[in-house]
Structures are given as C-alpha cells and as structure tokens.
Amino acid sequence: MTTNILEMRGITKTFPGVKALSNVTIEVERGEVHAICGENGAGKSTLMKVLSGVYPHGTYDGDIVFENETVEFKDLTDSEAKGIVIIHQELALSPYLSIAENIFLNNELKGRGGLIDWNKTNFEASKLLARVGLRENPTTKIMDIGVGKQQLVEIAKALSKEVKLLILDEPTAALNDEDSDHLLDLILHLKGQGITSIIISHKLNEIKKVADSVTVIRDGKTIETIAKQEVTEDRIIKDMVGRDLEHRYPDHTPNLGDELLRVEDWTAHHPQDANRVVVDNVNLNVRAGEIVGIAGLMGAGRTEFAMSLFGQSYGSRISGKVFLRGKEIKTRTVSEAIAHGIAYATEDRKTFGLNLIEDIKRNISMASLKKLEKFGLVHDNEEYKIATEFKQSMNIKAPNVLVKTGKLSGGNQQKVVLSKWIYSDPDVLILDEPTRGIDVGAKYEIYTIINRLAAQGKGIIVISSELPELLGICDRVYALSEGRITGELPIAEATPESMLKLMTMEKPR
Amino acid sequence: MSNPTPVPTTESIQAGGNVNPPSNKFTDRLSHVLADLGKNGIFIALIAVVVLFAILTDGILLRPQNISNLVVQNGYILVLAIGMVMVIIAGHIDLSVGSVAAFVGACSGVFAVQWGLPWWLSVILSLGIGALVGVWQGFWIAFVGIPAFIVTLAGMLIFRGLALVVLGNANIGSFPAEYRALGNGFLTDLFGEFEIDPLTLGVGALAIIILIVQQVRTRRGRQKYGQDVEPMAWFVIKLVLISAAIGFFAYSLASYKGIPITLIILAVLILVYGVVMNRTVFGRHIYAIGGNRHAAELSGIKTRRVDFWLFVNMGTLAALAGLIFTARLNLAGPKAGDGFELEAISAAFIGGAAVQGGVGTIGGAIIGGLIIGVLNNGMSIIGLGIEWQQVVKGLVLLLAVAFDVYNRRRSGGR
Numbered sequence: 001m002t003t004n005i006l007e008m009r010g011i012t013k014t015f016p017g018v019k020a021l022s023n024v025t026i027e028v029e030r031g032e033v034h035a036i037c038g039e040n041g042a043g044k045s046t047l048m049k050v051l052s053g054v055y056p057h058g059t060y061d062g063d064i065v066f067e068n069e070t071v072e073f074k075d076l077t078d079s080e081a082k083g084i085v086i087i088h089q090e091l092a093l094s095p096y097l098s099i100a101e102n103i104f105l106n107n108e109l110k111g112r113g114g115l116i117d118w119n120k121t122n123f124e125a126s127k128l129l130a131r132v133g134l135r136e137n138p139t140t141k142i143m144d145i146g147v148g149k150q151q152l153v154e155i156a157k158a159l160s161k162e163v164k165l166l167i168l169d170e171p172t173a174a175l176n177d178e179d180s181d182h183l184l185d186l187i188l189h190l191k192g193q194g195i196t197s198i199i200i201s202h203k204l205n206e207i208k209k210v211a212d213s214v215t216v217i218r219d220g221k222t223i224e225t226i227a228k229q230e231v232t233e234d235r236i237i238k239d240m241v242g243r244d245l246e247h248r249y250p251d252h253t254p255n256l257g258d259e260l261l262r263v264e265d266w267t268a269h270h271p272q273d274a275n276r277v278v279v280d281n282v283n284l285n286v287r288a289g290e291i292v293g294i295a296g297l298m299g300a301g302r303t304e305f306a307m308s309l310f311g312q313s314y315g316s317r318i319s320g321k322v323f324l325r326g327k328e329i330k331t332r333t334v335s336e337a338i339a340h341g342i343a344y345a346t347e348d349r350k351t352f353g354l355n356l357i358e359d360i361k362r363n364i365s366m367a368s369l370k371k372l373e374k375f376g377l378v379h380d381n382e383e384y385k386i387a388t389e390f391k392q393s394m395n396i397k398a399p400n401v402l403v404k405t406g407k408l409s410g411g412n413q414q415k416v417v418l419s420k421w422i423y424s425d426p427d428v429l430i431l432d433e434p435t436r437g438i439d440v441g442a443k444y445e446i447y448t449i450i451n452r453l454a455a456q457g458k459g460i461i462v463i464s465s466e467l468p469e470l471l472g473i474c475d476r477v478y479a480l481s482e483g484r485i486t487g488e489l490p491i492a493e494a495t496p497e498s499m500l501k502l503m504t505m506e507k508p509r
Numbered sequence: 510m511s512n513p514t515p516v517p518t519t520e521s522i523q524a525g526g527n528v529n530p531p532s533n534k535f536t537d538r539l540s541h542v543l544a545d546l547g548k549n550g551i552f553i554a555l556i557a558v559v560v561l562f563a564i565l566t567d568g569i570l571l572r573p574q575n576i577s578n579l580v581v582q583n584g585y586i587l588v589l590a591i592g593m594v595m596v597i598i599a600g601h602i603d604l605s606v607g608s609v610a611a612f613v614g615a616c617s618g619v620f621a622v623q624w625g626l627p628w629w630l631s632v633i634l635s636l637g638i639g640a641l642v643g644v645w646q647g648f649w650i651a652f653v654g655i656p657a658f659i660v661t662l663a664g665m666l667i668f669r670g671l672a673l674v675v676l677g678n679a680n681i682g683s684f685p686a687e688y689r690a691l692g693n694g695f696l697t698d699l700f701g702e703f704e705i706d707p708l709t710l711g712v713g714a715l716a717i718i719i720l721i722v723q724q725v726r727t728r729r730g731r732q733k734y735g736q737d738v739e740p741m742a743w744f745v746i747k748l749v750l751i752s753a754a755i756g757f758f759a760y761s762l763a764s765y766k767g768i769p770i771t772l773i774i775l776a777v778l779i780l781v782y783g784v785v786m787n788r789t790v791f792g793r794h795i796y797a798i799g800g801n802r803h804a805a806e807l808s809g810i811k812t813r814r815v816d817f818w819l820f821v822n823m824g825t826l827a828a829l830a831g832l833i834f835t836a837r838l839n840l841a842g843p844k845a846g847d848g849f850e851l852e853a854i855s856a857a858f859i860g861g862a863a864v865q866g867g868v869g870t871i872g873g874a875i876i877g878g879l880i881i882g883v884l885n886n887g888m889s890i891i892g893l894g895i896e897w898q899q900v901v902k903g904l905v906l907l908l909a910v911a912f913d914v915y916n917r918r919r920s921g922g923r
Contacts, residue, residue, distance in 0.1 A: 310807070311809070313806070313807060333809075333811075334806060334807060334808070334809040335809035335810075335811060337809075338808075338809040339809075344807065346807060351801075351803060351804075352801075352803045352804055352807055353804055353807070354801065354804055355796075355797055355800030355801040355804055355805070355867065356800070356801065357800050357863075357867045357868060358796065358797070358800050358867070362793070362796070362797075365793075366793075366797050366804070366805070366808045366810070367808035367809050369790045369793050369794070370790060373790055376789060377784070377788040377789060378788050378789060378790060378793060380787075380788065381730050381731065381733070381734040381736075382734075384731075384734055384736055385734050385735075388735070400736075400737065420808070
C-alpha cells in the first residue's frame with residue numbers, strides 16, 4: 001500500500017503520425033496539490049484526457065491505478081463515478097441556465113415522481129457555493145457572472161459529485177489576479193478538506209504558491225518530478241525548454257532592409273466586454289527581410305493583436321496607428337489590409353484558414369481572385385497553372401491541385417494557407433502559430449519557406465507559443481504578457497530563460 | 510547552427526504512394542469513368558426516374574406533348590431553383606419565394622390589366638418590385654444579421670399578406686396576349702405551320718454543335734495547361750449521349766408546338782448563372798462563403814455584400830417566376846405560388862446542394878427540379894392520388910439528402 005491516490009504508469013498515446021505521449025509516468029500523493037508543467041504541445045492536456053477517459057481505455061498503452069485499483073475508463077462518466085473530475089480551460093457551462101441548474105446538470109436532484117425538486121436543488125447549490133466562497137444567488141444565470149465566478153461554479157459542480165481528485169487545466173489563464181488568488185486559495189482550502197488536486201499551469205509563481213510537487217513534461221515525456229522544497233523557477237524552466245536546439249531550424253542569414261511596418265500604441269478591447277483591455281499599447285516594427293517573433297503565453301493577447309491589426313477582425317474600441325514604409329495606412333477591413341500588402345495566416349487553419357470542402361486550387365486563389373479576372377471571368381486554367389506552380393514550389397504533397405484541402409495532412413494544409421497569402425503578394429506576413437499540429441519534417445519545410453520569404457525582402461511576424469521555435473528562426477523577438485509588450489530582444493541576447501521571465505512579467509500595480 | 514538535413518516524415522512517404530499509384534491503363538480509365546458517374550449521380554437518377562415512369566405509363570410520359578408540358582409546367586420552379594441553390598450554397602435559405610411570386614404576380618395584374626400599361630413595362634416594373642423585396646430581405650439578413658430563415662419566414666407572411674392587399678380579395682385576369690406568352694407561348698408560326706417545326710430542329714442542332722465545340726475547347730484548354738482530362742473514348746460517349754438527349758428533346762418539342770417561350774427564358778438563365786457561379790469572382794465568393802464563412806472573411810471577401818446581392822437576385826428571380834406562373838394561368842390569384850418555396854428548396858437539395866452550404870450547382874438544381882417535375886407528371890398520368898404523390902416526393906427528398914450526407918461522411922469531409 002502506498003499513499004498515492006493516483007499512479008499513471010508508462011502511458012503512451014499515439015495519434016496518426018504523432019506520438020503525443022511516450023512512456024509517461026506520474027504519481028500523485030493523496031491530499032497533495034500536484035502541478036503539471038510543460039510548454040504548449042508538451043502533452044499535458046493529452047495526459048489528462050487519458051486519465052479522465054476522454055481517450056478511452058484501449059486507445060493508449062500503460063496502466064492507470066486509482067486508489068490502489070487498476071481502472072479502465074470508457075468515458076468521462078466512468079471516471080467521474082470514481083471521483084475524478086476535470087475542469088477544462090474552456091468552461092463547460094450553459095450560459096442561459098442558472099448556477100444551480102448548471103451545478104446539477106445531468107445529476108439532477110429528483111423528488112417525488114421523478115420530477116426535479118427545485119427547492120432542494122437551489123438549497124444544495126447554495127451550500128456548495130458557500131464551500132467555494134462564491135456569494136451569488138443560485139438562481140442567477142451563468143451569463144450574468146464573470147469568468148472568475150464561473151470557474152468557481154465549475155468547482156462547486158465538481159464538489160457536488162463527491163470529487164476525490166480534481167483536475168484543473170490552466171484554471172487561471174482567463175482570470176484576473178484577484179480571481180486567480182481566490183481560486184488558488186480555494187484549491188489550498190479544498191486540500192485541507194482532503195481533496196487531491198492536479199493543476200496544469202505554466203504560471204511559475206502560482207505553481208510555487210500552491211503545489212506540493214511538480215512534474216515537468218516535455219515532448220510527451222516525463223522529465224522529472226520535483227518536491228516542493230526543491231522547486232525553483234530556473235529548474236522548471238530548464239526542464240521545460242532543455243532540448244536540443246540544433247538540427248531543427250534551417251540556417252538563416254538576415255539581410256535587413258528599411259523599416260516596412262510600424263505599429264504605434266495599438267490598443268484593442270474585448271469584443272463583448274468593451275472595458276477589458278486585451279491588447280495594451282503595443283508598439284512594434286518589422287524591417288524588410290526581417291523575421292520578428294512575438295512570444296507570449298496563452299491568453300497574452302498574441303492572436304488578438306494580430307487579428308485586430310488585420311482588418312479589425314477581432315475586438316472593439318481599437319486604436320493606434322499603422323505605418324507601411326513610413327506612411328500611415330488604415331486597415332479597417334480585411335480587404336483594405338490585404339490591399340496594403342498585409343497578410344495574416346491564422347493559428348486555426350481549419351476554422352479560420354481553409355475552405356476544407358474546396359480543392360487546393362480554389363483555396364490558393366481565394367484571397368486574390370481579382371488577379372485572375374479577365375473580361376469579368378475568372379481564368380480557371382490560369383488558376384490551375386498557378387496552383388500547380390505553388391504545389392511544386394511549396395512541396396504540397398497531393399496527386400494534383402484538385403484535391404480537397406480537408407483531405408490533406410496538417411503540414412500540407414499549412415502550405416496551402418501560406419500559398420494563398422504568398423499569392424496575394426504581401427509586404428508583411430503575420431504567421432500565427434505556423435507550425436501548430438505539424439510534424440517535425442514538415443515544420444522544417446515551413447521554416448525554410450519563411451526564410452525564403454524573408455530573403456525576398458518581405459517582413460515576417462511569427463507568433464508562436466513554442467519558444468525554441470522563435471529562438472530558432474527569428475532575428476528579433478518581442479515578449480507579450482497580458483496584452484503588453486514586456487520586452488524586445490535581438491536574437492543573440494534572447495535565451496529561453498530571459499524570454500520566459502519577460503513573458504510571465506505581470507503588470508505593475 | 511549546423512547544417513541539418515530535413516527528416517523524412519511519414520507524411521512524405523504516404524504522399525509518395527499517392528503520387529505513383531500502380532498504373533494500369535484500363536483500371537485507370539475505368540476509375541475515371543466511375544468517379545465521373547459518382548459525381549453525376551443526379552444525372553443518372555433523372556434517367557432512372559424517366560425510364561421508370563416511361564415504363565409505368567406505357568410510354569405516355571415521353572410523348573411530345575408531355576415533354577413540352579414538363580418544361581412549361583415546371584418553368585417557374587426551375588427559375589426559383591436557380592436562385593435558391595445560390596442562396597443555399599452561401600449557407601442561407603429563402604422561404605418567402607412563393608409569397609413573393611404571388612405578390613409580384615398580383616402587382617403585374619394591377620399594372621397590365623387594371624392600369625392597362627404596356628406588357629413590357631409591366632414586366633420591368635414587376636421585376637423591379639421583386640428586386641426591392643430582395644433589397645428589403647437582404648438588408649435584414651446581411652446588414653442586421655438576422656438569420657435568413659427568420660427573415661424569409663417573416664417575408665413569407667408579409668408578402669402573402671401584401672398579395673391579398675393588392676388583389677383586394679379578387680382575382681385579376683385576362684392578361685394581354687404578349688404577357689401570356691411568357692408562360693404559354695411558343696416560338697412557332699415564323700415559318701408557318703409544319704408537321705414538325707424546322708426552327709425547333711434547327712435550334713436543337715445548333716445547341717448540339719455549340720455544346721460539342723465548347724466541350725472540345727475546354728478539353729483542349731485543359732490539356733494545354735497540363736491538366737488531367739477524361740479518357741477520349743469516355744469523352745466521346747458522353748457527348749454522344751448528351752447530344753442524343755438534346756436531339757430527342759428537340760424532336761419532341763418540334764412535333765408538338767415548337768419551343769416554349771419559358772424554355773428560352775430558362776436556357777438564358779441557366780447559361781448566364783452557370784457562368785456566374787463557375788467563372789466570376791462573385792460566384793466564387795458565394796462558394797467560399799458557404800464553405801467557410803470565417804476563412805472567406807479573413808481572405809478579404811466582403812461577405813455581407815455578397816449576402817445582400819444574393820437576396821436581391823433571389824427576389825428578382827422570384828418575381829420572374831411569379832410572372833411566368835401568372836401568365837400561364839392568365840390569372841393573378843391569392844393562392845398563387847403556394848408551396849413554390851418547398852419545391853425550389855427540394856430541387857436544390859435533390860440536385861446535390863449541401864445543407865451546410867458550400868456545395869451545389871445550377872445544373873444540379875435544374876436536374877433536381879426536373880426530377881420533381883417528372884415525378885409529378887408521371888404520378889399524375891398513372892393516376893396516383895395527390896396524397897400519395899406528396900408522400901413519394903417527401904421520401905425522394907429525404908433519400909437524396911441522406912445520400913449526400915452518407916457520401917460526405919464516407920469521403921471524410923466535415
């Protein structure tokens with residue numbers, strides 16, 4: 001008998017073409033707060049999905065032992081029955097239902113005749129709310145309370161299921177400091193009541209505050225588990241990034257020209273909550289032939305910045321100035337931005353980047369159909385020819401350009417997106433997570449393409465949550481935290497450690 | 510940094526397999542033919558329905574008068590189907606077209622009969638009213654952002670009501686002859702009476718020649734740009750079959766009363782909108798919006814503007830359908846256009862349009878409309894009750910969409 005509530009042994013999980021987890025082992029002691037740390041894409045969330053049965057038994061290798069018993073979960077309900085509750089980054093609450101209704105969703109308190117007993121529901125809900133320290137009427141609708149309080153409702157919901165192991169996936173990513181502090185206190189409070197927690201986070205200060213031990217995962221492997229006494233930020237950072245940076249990035253000798261793009265005092269607010277500043281007074285510039293990186297953790301406002309700049313596709317109350325070659329330009333609509341020579345390749349190819357039911361050729365021409373127009377008609381043979389040229393120069397692997405993009409692999413889809421933007425002939429390309437969900441070989445090709453574009457004198461902005469990637473391909477990097485630029489380093493001075501410090505720098509208050 | 514070599518990936522290995530499949534000329538051609546048949550499943554469905562009812566009706570279905578009626582009786586549905594499939598490709602729907610057709614029909618009655626305006630002016634004014642209806646609905650859908658389902662559901666009530674208001678609880682009838690020709694007229698008598706109209710045969714022959722020239726040119730163009738083309742033998746077989754169908758159709762029309770005016774209107778619409786959807790920037794934008802609205806917006810496509818013009822176009826086509834229908838009945842009545850929207854929507858979906866948008870063709874919608882037409886016509890000839898006709902049409906629609914959904918799932922789309 002051990003004091004461990006949970007042991008995951010030798011967990012290996014493969015997706016087609018990608019090994020997400022390889023032989024991960026983790027032990028969680030009863031009654032502790034255990035932090036799991038790692039870069040985006042390291043495999044943290046995958047691990048938790050294995051644990052909670054989202055990936056059912058049989059789709060992974062390895063054993064899960066919970067309360068000294070080997071368990072084989074088929075789905076979420078199975079793991080919840082055992083007392084394992086996971087709270088995802090994106091909260092799973094129904095906005096139009098009340099707090100009480102949400103807490104007892106799919107677990108309704110029934111009275112006589114199988115009908116829902118609303119008095120009991122609301123009464124039990126208010127008891128749970130008291131336990132998590134949320135002073136709200138249980139009949140209030142979820143949409144009327146803030147994200148921080150919603151997070152507490154999620155925890156109350158977990159408590160209603162008699163949780164033994166609570167898993168929180170980046171619980172404070174969307175919260176302000178006050179709410180974060182409250183949440184962390186609550187986790188410690190629950191620990192006092194005997195509830196074990198696993199917290200996934202890359203905010204080092206909060207890990208130090210609450211965690212009894214920290215397990216670091218990198219590239220789908222366990223690096224080490226550190227006990228509380230030995231936890232230092234430096235050690236975690238070294239574990240998180242300590243990989244071989246060689247051989248992953250093509251050589252790149254910058255040939256810098258004049259300044260191409262300059263952004264001054266760029267500020268954008270949340271589209272629904274117009275008082276919340278998401279992008280805060282950002283100033284940056286890109287020179288011709290330069291690859292500039294924007295590094296930031298989840299929620300730092302990277303994509304929000306790029307999209308608000310690209311035709312105000314995100315946000316409200318946007319202000320600031322944009323200069324192209326020293327001349328101020330307006331980018332109020334996407335077509336205006338494109339006309340001024342700005343291109344933005346989104347981080348979410350499938351939702352925002354591609355028309356998956358159309359073929360390669362039509363996706364490539366989508367942003368530049370006007371160029372193919374002759375006497376009012378689209379010259380479709382010319383379109384085919386151009387698409388085929390891109391297929392060759394970008395090495396898009398498909399039998400021909402009439403293949404639907406939905407059937408391509410992630411790497412090839414990304415090449416189609418890049419082709420689309422290159423064909424629009426931009427001066428500045430903003431590439432948001434250009435290698436997300438792409439295997440190593442295809443990543444290398446994407447980097448080569450980025451280098452080639454820079455060599456042609458285009459200005460490139462790369463947004464990435466993978467620090468090694470930015471350090472490997474950029475000439476200069478900006479760090480973004482809480483919507484603000486917290487630092488700017490030439491590549492020679494940027495190290496993972498110095499960047500992570502800037503990226504986690506909080507607003508002075 | 511040292512000089513690395515790219516790592517070979519599973520991806521490139523798989524793709525290598527794709528690029529060089531074990532090549533066998535015969536199976537290669539066969540697969541091409543099969544793929545083509547799969548893509549043109551709707552065409553085969555039409556042939557199957559025609560053959561089925563030709564047998565069930567002892568050949569009555571294929572008599573010249575019936576063939577002619579097929580076009581004239583379904584003309585207005587086919588006009589609506591053209592606009593409807595465009596709306597559906599963009600991911601919307603229009604429930605109001607039947608009411609709009611009735612409303613415009615009523616207005617044209619006022620213009621041509623009560624006010625005694627010349628027929629051409631009445632037609633122009635009526636089409637203008639249809640466009641204005643489209644402006645109204647397009648405004649709410651594109652610029653206010655209300656789902657088309659709701660806006661056009663409201664439009665269904667509003668314009669049905671306005672039609673009654675305009676009619677003042679009475680039918681308006683006895684339209685001038687030129688107006689009636691829109692729905693009833695034939696392009697005959699130019700050369701006097703013949704047993705078999707030579708003009709119709711001439712037009713049929715011309716259509717065949719144009720089709721062949723155009724197909725050959727397209728094929729040559731593709732070859733010039735190094736694209737794959739279908740095997741020559743299959744290309745010829747297809748051309749011969751289609752030419753034979755056109756020939757039979759022209760001969761049938763010629764043996765009856767010649768070319769219906771409705772058919773001329775339809776032919777022009779099909780050609781023009783076919784080009785619009787395939788070859789113009791506007792048409793491409795419609796497909797792009799339907800396929801992925803977010804991606805289209807982030808590619809600089811002005812989605813609202815496209816939505817707006819789509820509904821203006823739909824309103825105008827609904828007006829045209831209303832004119833043809835009114836002309837055919839020689840009567841603008843309160844029940845006109847009842848259920849047209851459902852037939853037009855069915856035609857688009859049977860013709861292969863996808864419920865989620867992004868997929869569909871003008872040709873498909875026309876064939877879908879013809880399938881419905883043949884079903885209507887054939888079932889009436891064999892004397893099937895109206896109640897069972899509805900059941901059959903409902904099942905056909907359901908099966909057509911189920912087939913589409915099944916196909917999509919199999920091919921791993923969304």
